[in-house]
Amino acid sequence: MSKLETLYNSIQGLKELGLPLNEETLKAVDNLEEELIKNEVIPRLAGSIEPIITQIKRPIVLVVDYVPGEALSVRLTRKRVIIDENESKHYSLAPHLNNVHDKKSEKAITSSIKSPWTGLLVTFPDGRVINNKYAYETMIEVIIKVGVQKVASLKIKHYGFDFISKTAADIYQQHKLPDGYLIITHSSTDKKKRQLEEISQKLGLGLKVEVV
Numbered sequence: 001m002s003k004l005e006t007l008y009n010s011i012q013g014l015k016e017l018g019l020p021l022n023e024e025t026l027k028a029v030d031n032l033e034e035e036l037i038k039n040e041v042i043p044r045l046a047g048s049i050e051p052i053i054t055q056i057k058r059p060i061v062l063v064v065d066y067v068p069g070e071a072l073s074v075r076l077t078r079k080r081v082i083i084d085e086n087e088s089k090h091y092s093l094a095p096h097l098n099n100v101h102d103k104k105s106e107k108a109i110t111s112s113i114k115s116p117w118t119g120l121l122v123t124f125p126d127g128r129v130i131n132n133k134y135a136y137e138t139m140i141e142v143i144i145k146v147g148v149q150k151v152a153s154l155k156i157k158h159y160g161f162d163f164i165s166k167t168a169a170d171i172y173q174q175h176k177l178p179d180g181y182l183i184i185t186h187s188s189t190d191k192k193k194r195q196l197e198e199i200s201q202k203l204g205l206g207l208k209v210e211v212v
Contacts, residue, residue, distance in 0.1 A: 004036050015168075023134060026173045026186055118189040122196060123208040131212065136185035139192050140175060146205060148177045154202055156195065158184045163195065 063075040120138040121131040132138045156163040164183045173186040193209050200207035
C-alpha cells in the first residue's frame, strides 16, 4: 500500500468512526498529500511520459484534468496557459525529461511559499457585516442568512462534488447546515471568496466579499 493510500484510508477511517476533522487537521492533510504527490507521483509520471512526449518536436501544453470517479481527460494547446493561478502550484519535470544534473535542476520541483492565514469579510447591501475568525464560519453564516435551500438549488460544484448537498463527500471536510444539508468547506480562502461571489452574482445579492 502506498503512502497516499494509507493517508486516504486513515481519513476514511476517522470519518467512519464519526470523528471530526477540524480545519487545522485538514490543512496538515493537504500539506502531506501535496508532499506525497510531489515526491512520489510526479517523478513516476515523468518517467512514464518521457518516452512518449519527447517524440513531439514542437512546444505544446497538456493539461490533465483529473476528478476521482470520472474519466481522465487531457486538453492540448500551443499557447501558454495558467489555470486558477492562486489555487495552483507548478512542478517542473525538467530534471527527468532533460537529464540535467546541475544544481538548478535538482531544485526544479518546488512549490510556492505558503500564504499567511486569511479570513473573509462580507458586507451586505444593507450594511450588515459578517466577519468571523475563520473563513469557513463566515461563509456558512452568509449562506444561512441567504437561505440554504436557495443556495443549494444553484448546484455549484466543488472539484466534482456538490458544494452544498445532503450527500457526504468521502474526502472533503463538510459542515452541517440547517434542514440536513452539508457544505464542503475544504478550500482556500480565495476559493471561498469566489464561491460567495458566484452565489451573490447568481442570486443578485450585491455582496461585497473581501479577503482580510
